Structures are given as C-alpha cells and as structure tokens.
Amino acid sequence: MLNQLALAIDIGGTKVETALVDDDGCIVADTRHRLPTGRDITPHDLGCALEVCFAASTARLGNAVIVGVGIGSAGPIDLAAGRILPKNLPLLHGFEVRAFVQDLIPDRPIELRLDGTCLALAEHWIGATRGTESSMSIVVSTGVGGGIMLDGRIVFGRSGNAGHIGQIHLDRSDDGTSDGGTLEGIASGLKSVDWAQRHGWTGQTGEDLGRSSAAGDATAIAAIHRSATAVGRAIANVATLLDLEAVAIGGGFFNVSPAYLNIVRNSARDHAIFDYSRDVSINSSGLASDGPLIGAAALIHRPHLIHHPRSITLATTR
Amino acid sequence: MLNQLALAIDIGGTKVETALVDDDGCIVADTRHRLPTGRDITPHDLGCALEVCFAASTARLGNAVIVGVGIGSAGPIDLAAGRILPKNLPLLHGFEVRAFVQDLIPDRPIELRLDGTCLALAEHWIGATRGTESSMSIVVSTGVGGGIMLDGRIVFGRSGNAGHIGQIHLDRSDDGTSDGGTLEGIASGLKSVDWAQRHGWTGQTGEDLGRSSAAGDATAIAAIHRSATAVGRAIANVATLLDLEAVAIGGGFFNVSPAYLNIVRNSARDHAIFDYSRDVSINSSGLASDGPLIGAAALIHRPHLIHHPRSITLATTR
Known part of the structure; x- marks a missing residue:
C-alpha cells in the first residue's frame, strides 16, 4: 500500500509552515518548509508563500500519496466560511484560505481549524495529554493561545474559536491598552520583555530575558515569575470552569527558563479553590514546536476526533 | 400508555426539593415539595428530608410510572462515585446520594449531575438556549453557579464539575478571604449585601437591595451594578475561551433589579476582545426557579444529551 500522508x-x-506528516504523527524528513509572515503580509503574499512551501514540501513525495490537507491558523477563524481573521495579521482578515488551498490541491479533503485546536489535537494524539479525556494545551510565545479537549472530543465552539485563553481577563486593565489585564497582555514573551524593560532591564528578546534570569538578574527573574504566575492563574480558572484532567504547556517563552513550569504549577494550585481543580496535572508539551503541524495532520489522519455532529453540519454548508 | 414521569x-x-416531571418538561401539579437544608445539615437529616419529599411527590403518582430519577446537586460532586461534596454543606461531604436514592427506588436508572449541569440541560431543552449548540447557563443567587453545553453536548469534565463559574478569579484577592476576587466572592447576593452594608447601606437581604435600588439609593444601585458588571466580565471570559453562542442567566439576585440584564450585556460586550465573543446572545432564563428540577428530569427524559462515551464509561464503573 502506498504511504498515506x-x-x-x-x-x-x-x-x-508546511510539512508532510505520516499516519503515526511523524513529520517526513526534509518536507518541512517555512517562510516569514508578519503584520504587513497581504493575502497575495500569503498565497505565494503557501504555493512555494507547498511545492517544496511535496517535491519529496515520491510514491506516497497526499490523503488530505490540514490547516491550522492563528485566530480568530471563521470555520463555516473557511476564512481567517488573525488578530496579529490584520491584512489577512477575510482571506478564504480553505478555498485557496482547495484550488491548489483539488479533490482532497481540506480541514481548517484554529492553531490552538491543532495543538490540543497533537498533544492528545502523541503528546503530553495522551490518554486523557479533558485537557487544555497552551502555547506561551510572542502571544498566548491554546486549545481544549473535553469528554474525549475537541471543542470548536460556534465559529471554531474555542481555546483563545490569551484573551481572557485576569485583572482589570490598568494601562489603557485593549489587551491590558488579559493573559496575553500580562504573560506573553513580548509583554514580559516590555515589562522588564520598563523596570530597568536592558535586554531585547525573550531569549535575552532567559539568559539574564539564569545569570541571577532580579528584574528578569521577576518578569518570568510574573508571566508564569499569570499562566497558572489562568489554568486554575479553566480547570475550575471545565474540570480538566491535564494541561500541556509549551512555546518559546515557556522554554526560556527551567523554573517556568514549577511557577505555573504552584500558581495554579494556589488559585484553585476545589480539590478537583487543584488536582489538574500540568506538564511540558511533548512536541516542542512541531505541535501545530502534527495537529493539522491529525485533522486528516484522526477524523473521528473532529467529526462530531456540529462539524458534520458545518461540512455540508461549504 | 401509562404516563412516564x-x-x-x-x-x-x-x-x-423533589417533583415529578413529564416528558415535555412540565412539573406535574402538586408534586413539588421542599424542605430546608443549610450549613449544619447532616447526611442523616438529608436522608430523612429526601424520604419525606419523595413520599410527598409520589403520593399523587396515580396511574403514572416513574421511569428514572435525576438528581442535581450543589457542587462539587464526584460523578464516578455518585457522591456529593457541596461547598456550602460541609457535613454532607462524601454522602453517597446515588446509592441512597437507589435504595429508595430500586430498579430505576438514577443519574446524578451538578445542579448547574441540570440548569444548562433545562435551558437547552425548553428554555432560553433552546436551538443553540454552545451555551452557558448561570445562576446568580446566594452563590453563583452554572453549566455548559458545547458543540451540542453537555460538558461534564473529569469528575462532573464543569460549570463552576462562581469560583473563577476575576481579580486578585484583596480581602484575605478564600473567595476574594472570585466571581461568587464579588457578585453573589450575599457578597453584594455585604459590600453595600460596608458602604453604609442599612438593609439586610438581596430583596432589600433591590427595593433600595428601585427607590434610588446610590449605594444599592452601585452594589447591583458591581455584581452585574462582574458577571458580564466572567461571561466575556467564557465566551472568548469557549466561543459560545448564547448565555442564559437567572437566579434570585439576578431578579432583584430590572436593570441587571443590561448591565451584564454592556459589561460582557465591553470586555470581549474579538467579534465572535462580542456577538454572544445573553438572555434571561426561560425557567425561573424551575430550571434545576426540570434539568434533573432531562437527565432521564433526554438521555442522548448526556450519554456520550465518557459517561458510558463512567456508568459501567458503578
């Protein structure tokens, strides 16, 4: 039988980024390709980048066949229409990515979901939440995002946007910005660097902050503590609201300090009011930066995880 | 055919409280009976109260048959073990209510769920969230609780406790109490009365607060505004995290002021960052105080809403 990818x-x-992924969740060697995006990218630019990455990824297809295309996107998305409206890519708002990819690869199933949804799928499939029924997967990077699995099924919500943990408010806004007081506004790598700089630290990036912290810089340590504590508070809230079994956490800024995970755990425990929410198991992502791609592939390779009645209804409206 | 209740x-x-409920979600006349509980109630007292209410409710059974028993309880609960651990009924922690009721009524299916879960079921069945796929139902009363429906199914979570919106933190705790900064700690009827009294108001109950507010008392108006604003912030958070379509809200303290609903709506809209979460439809409960009983009956009359794989797994471990 031909290898189905x-x-x-x-x-x-x-x-x-694009890649070919096999039925075990492994990225096929030398098929992973990426191009930059950024705030100024237009639908035309993204289309060109997708075509170039697609050609590069499929150049080594050989005797294998592509059985479908899974797309994870920064949110929000519009699941029914197959469009994306990413918060940090304003010129792409309304881009009909599902139709675009369908033109590129006709006659194959195409599934679009939030990148956080893909991450939660990947962690459930072969990562840190494998074997659990109710979990959340979180990325702490330039921004903060995530995805949710409940009672054995991925959660989509009305328009495919369930999982946006970065935009929940943990505190009243106190700085006049639209995301002041939100988890992302407090805890993202970007905001943590901002905060440290405002408190006299002179580095530039999240990685710098990790190095300063490792060297004992008090402001850098405080910035990382502040971020991880906020993530823990958010986890306590979600574990209380949804009665979760497990949380997987990863992302570039999560990895700047080996202390990050324990600060998250302590904060989550301190802020949980009930035993059931205090018991949630919080672990590092099992997938490093491969999670979103692997999860996008799971949309194709593990359709039973996404094809519940709601998504079937949506599929018929395409 | 005999009437199935x-x-x-x-x-x-x-x-x-107990009642007989028919297959349309109607409480059968004169079958509703209640006895007080309260912080000091023991398992023995509760057992006696259940027996008395049960006898009173079934006295008018006539030619009808009881096809099952649905139990909604204040949380937390332990779904797999059939036990309850209610936050405000400490002496009942560990009471095996499912086994107790099974002894009372052998050979009938017995389903136990969180009271908030029952409320969400009732609103979905015949109330304010009918026809929607993803919703939350909230009660603002002495405490604050709720239940969640996502992608067409009721959410349980690992131990049956999904829906505890009252225990999510909206602010840092600033008063040294365990629930300081939680939604319930800010917005419940009890805490709103406390807050108003600390600001010079001289009434005693939530109903008093409603009357003072209607008479133009500035402190009473502020107390109600403070509660409803916090509920709106919590709804914005949940609508963002779960991409909800609709929210139903009810409860004794919600009903103290006709202004409450609009304050909730404005606050939810002001705190929502994305269009999809700003669009959530927020309405008054369609069921008044009958919701929890009707939802407990839905556990029996509409089993397809609760019997997904997770709960089937649980059922086999009884």
Whole structure:
C-alpha cells in the first residue's frame, strides 16, 4: 500500500509552515518548509508563500500519496466560511484560505481549524495529554493561545474559536491598552520583555530575558515569575470552569527558563479553590514546536476526533 | 400508555426539593415539595428530608410510572462515585446520594449531575438556549453557579464539575478571604449585601437591595451594578475561551433589579476582545426557579444529551 500522508499547514504570526506528516504523527524528513509572515503580509503574499512551501514540501513525495490537507491558523477563524481573521495579521482578515488551498490541491479533503485546536489535537494524539479525556494545551510565545479537549472530543465552539485563553481577563486593565489585564497582555514573551524593560532591564528578546534570569538578574527573574504566575492563574480558572484532567504547556517563552513550569504549577494550585481543580496535572508539551503541524495532520489522519455532529453540519454548508 | 414521569431531585445550599416531571418538561401539579437544608445539615437529616419529599411527590403518582430519577446537586460532586461534596454543606461531604436514592427506588436508572449541569440541560431543552449548540447557563443567587453545553453536548469534565463559574478569579484577592476576587466572592447576593452594608447601606437581604435600588439609593444601585458588571466580565471570559453562542442567566439576585440584564450585556460586550465573543446572545432564563428540577428530569427524559462515551464509561464503573 502506498504511504498515506497528510499535508499540514500552519499559519502563524511570524511564519507560515508546511510539512508532510505520516499516519503515526511523524513529520517526513526534509518536507518541512517555512517562510516569514508578519503584520504587513497581504493575502497575495500569503498565497505565494503557501504555493512555494507547498511545492517544496511535496517535491519529496515520491510514491506516497497526499490523503488530505490540514490547516491550522492563528485566530480568530471563521470555520463555516473557511476564512481567517488573525488578530496579529490584520491584512489577512477575510482571506478564504480553505478555498485557496482547495484550488491548489483539488479533490482532497481540506480541514481548517484554529492553531490552538491543532495543538490540543497533537498533544492528545502523541503528546503530553495522551490518554486523557479533558485537557487544555497552551502555547506561551510572542502571544498566548491554546486549545481544549473535553469528554474525549475537541471543542470548536460556534465559529471554531474555542481555546483563545490569551484573551481572557485576569485583572482589570490598568494601562489603557485593549489587551491590558488579559493573559496575553500580562504573560506573553513580548509583554514580559516590555515589562522588564520598563523596570530597568536592558535586554531585547525573550531569549535575552532567559539568559539574564539564569545569570541571577532580579528584574528578569521577576518578569518570568510574573508571566508564569499569570499562566497558572489562568489554568486554575479553566480547570475550575471545565474540570480538566491535564494541561500541556509549551512555546518559546515557556522554554526560556527551567523554573517556568514549577511557577505555573504552584500558581495554579494556589488559585484553585476545589480539590478537583487543584488536582489538574500540568506538564511540558511533548512536541516542542512541531505541535501545530502534527495537529493539522491529525485533522486528516484522526477524523473521528473532529467529526462530531456540529462539524458534520458545518461540512455540508461549504 | 401509562404516563412516564421522571422523579427530579434538587439538592441545594438552602433547600432540597423533589417533583415529578413529564416528558415535555412540565412539573406535574402538586408534586413539588421542599424542605430546608443549610450549613449544619447532616447526611442523616438529608436522608430523612429526601424520604419525606419523595413520599410527598409520589403520593399523587396515580396511574403514572416513574421511569428514572435525576438528581442535581450543589457542587462539587464526584460523578464516578455518585457522591456529593457541596461547598456550602460541609457535613454532607462524601454522602453517597446515588446509592441512597437507589435504595429508595430500586430498579430505576438514577443519574446524578451538578445542579448547574441540570440548569444548562433545562435551558437547552425548553428554555432560553433552546436551538443553540454552545451555551452557558448561570445562576446568580446566594452563590453563583452554572453549566455548559458545547458543540451540542453537555460538558461534564473529569469528575462532573464543569460549570463552576462562581469560583473563577476575576481579580486578585484583596480581602484575605478564600473567595476574594472570585466571581461568587464579588457578585453573589450575599457578597453584594455585604459590600453595600460596608458602604453604609442599612438593609439586610438581596430583596432589600433591590427595593433600595428601585427607590434610588446610590449605594444599592452601585452594589447591583458591581455584581452585574462582574458577571458580564466572567461571561466575556467564557465566551472568548469557549466561543459560545448564547448565555442564559437567572437566579434570585439576578431578579432583584430590572436593570441587571443590561448591565451584564454592556459589561460582557465591553470586555470581549474579538467579534465572535462580542456577538454572544445573553438572555434571561426561560425557567425561573424551575430550571434545576426540570434539568434533573432531562437527565432521564433526554438521555442522548448526556450519554456520550465518557459517561458510558463512567456508568459501567458503578
């Protein structure tokens, strides 16, 4: 039998990436390709980038066949219409990515979901939440996002946007910005660097912050503590609201300090009021930066995880 | 055919209540009976109250048959073990209510769920969220609780406790209490009365607060505004995280002021960052105080809403 592969696409705030992924969730060697995105990218630019990455990823297809295309995108998305409206890619608002990809690869199933949804699928499939029924997967990077699985099924919500944990408010806004007081507004890599700089630290990036923290810089340590504590508070809230079993957490800024995970765990425990929410198991992502691509492939390779009545209804309206 | 009725039981912080409910969600006339509970109630007392209410409700059974018993309880609960651990009924922690009711009515299916879960079921069945796929139902009363429906199914979580919106933190705790900064700690009827009294108001109850507000008392108006604003912030958070279509809200304290609903709506809209979460439809409960009993009956009359794979797994472990 021919090797059956999914083409996985991940559209993010800083890059677009494609790869071929096999039925075990492994990325096929030398098929992963990326190009930059960024705030100024237009639908035309994204289309060109998708075509180039697609050609590069499929160049090594050989005797294998592509059985479908899974697309994970930065949110919000519009699941029924197959469009994306990413918060940090304003010129792409309304881009009909599902139709675009369908033109590129006709006669194959195409599934679009939030990148956080893909991540939660990947962690459930072969990562840190494998074997659990109710979980959340979280990325702490330039921004903060996530996806949710409940009672054995991925959660979509009305328009495919369930999982946007970065935009929940943890505090009253106190700085006049639209995301002041939100988890992302407090805890993202970008905001943590801002905060440290405002408190006298002189580095530039999240990685710098990790190095300063490792060297004992008090402001850098405080900035990382502040971020991880906020993530823990958000987890306590979600674990209380949804009665979760497990949380997987990863992302570039999560990885800047080996202390990050324990600060998250302590904060989540301190802010949980009930035993059931205090018991949630919080672990590092099992997939590093491969999660969104693997999860996009899971949309194709593990359709039973996404094809519940709601999504079937949506599929018929395409 | 004999009339097929569910026996519905609602175990709450101030009362336990039973009724017979038909397949259309109507409470059969003169079958609704209640006795007080309260912080000091023991398992023995609750057992006696259940027996008395059960006898009173079934006295008018006539030619009808009871096809099952649905129990909604204040949380937390332990779904797999059939036990309850209600926050405000400490002496009942560990009470095996499912086994107790099974002894009372052998050979009938018994379903136990969180009272908030029952409320969400009732609103979906015949109330304010009918026809929607993803919703939350909220009660603002002495405490604050709720239940969640996503992608057409009721959400349970690992131990049956999904829906505890009252215990999510909206602010940092600033008063040294365990629930400081939580939605319930800010917005419940009890806490709103406390807050108003600390600001010079001299009434005693939530109803008093409603009357003072209607008479133009500035402190009473502010207390109600403070509660409704916090509920709106919590709804914005949940609508963002879960991409909800609709929210139903009810409860004794919600009903103290006709202004409450609009304050909630404005606050939810002001705190929503994305269009999809700003669009959530927020309406008054369609069921008044009958919701928990009707929802407990829905556990029996509409089993397809609760019997997804997770709950089937649980059922086999009884």
